[in-house]
Amino acid sequence: DVKVTQSSRYLVKRTGEKVFLECVQDMDHENMFWYRQDPGLGLRLIYFSYDVKMKEKGDIPEGYSVSREKKERFSLILESASTNQTSMYLCASKLGGAQGYTFGSGTRLTVV
Amino acid sequence: GQNIDQPTEMTATEGAIVQINCTYQTSGFNGLFWYQQHAGEAPTFLSYNVLDGLEEKGRFSSFLSRSKGYSYLLLKELQMKDSASYLCAVRDQYGGATNKLIFGTGTLLAVQP
DSSP: OOOEEESOSEEEEOTTOOEEEEEEESSOOSEEEEEEEETTTEEEEEEEEEETTEEEEOSOOTTEEEEEEETTEEEEEESSOOGGGOEEEEEEEEOSSSOOOEEOOOEEEEEO | OOEEEOOSEEEEETTSOEEEEEEEEOSOOSOEEEEEEOTTSOOEEEEEEOSSEEEEETTEEEEEETTTTEEEEEEOSOOGGGOEEEEEEEEOSSSSSOOOEEEOOOEEEEEEO
């Protein structure tokens, strides 16, 4: 069965810390995505990547960066965590073409 | 701009039929997806429409009208386990690099006995 694995289910970090959220997929998918999900706002795209070392900004990239050194791994980096980055973070991947996403289980990040 | 609208909440009775509507206005269109998300879990894929008409998959069906920017998800023979959020999402580009999904805020469906 295909899998997208996010390294942590729950995280608590302090304001100003650098935070790494890791996502790994075992499906040889080209495209990977990071979303955050907040009540009343739905899923909002932060960054995505369509190939190794390639990245594009989504709708809300401010305060975040990403890294994709290997095809299977896509990392989201919060350079200096702030309380407004408290959220559920969802990673997803897909093949090219008309395919749906496969989501990871999510990481609920709390910044205190 | 990009806009996807769906009702915030719906309630239905076990065994009944419920229709969840979604309207969209996006700069491009290459398919509409429905996802189911139980509380605290990841969204899971339900259906995909790219041409006008109805797609049926067991108890779930999804309809698309591209000219009206409209879709609905139909759930038949409702079960308690169908209580979840249902997310409508539009793919905004043809293939290529920028084939990302834009999501609505989701419809929270509560199925009552």
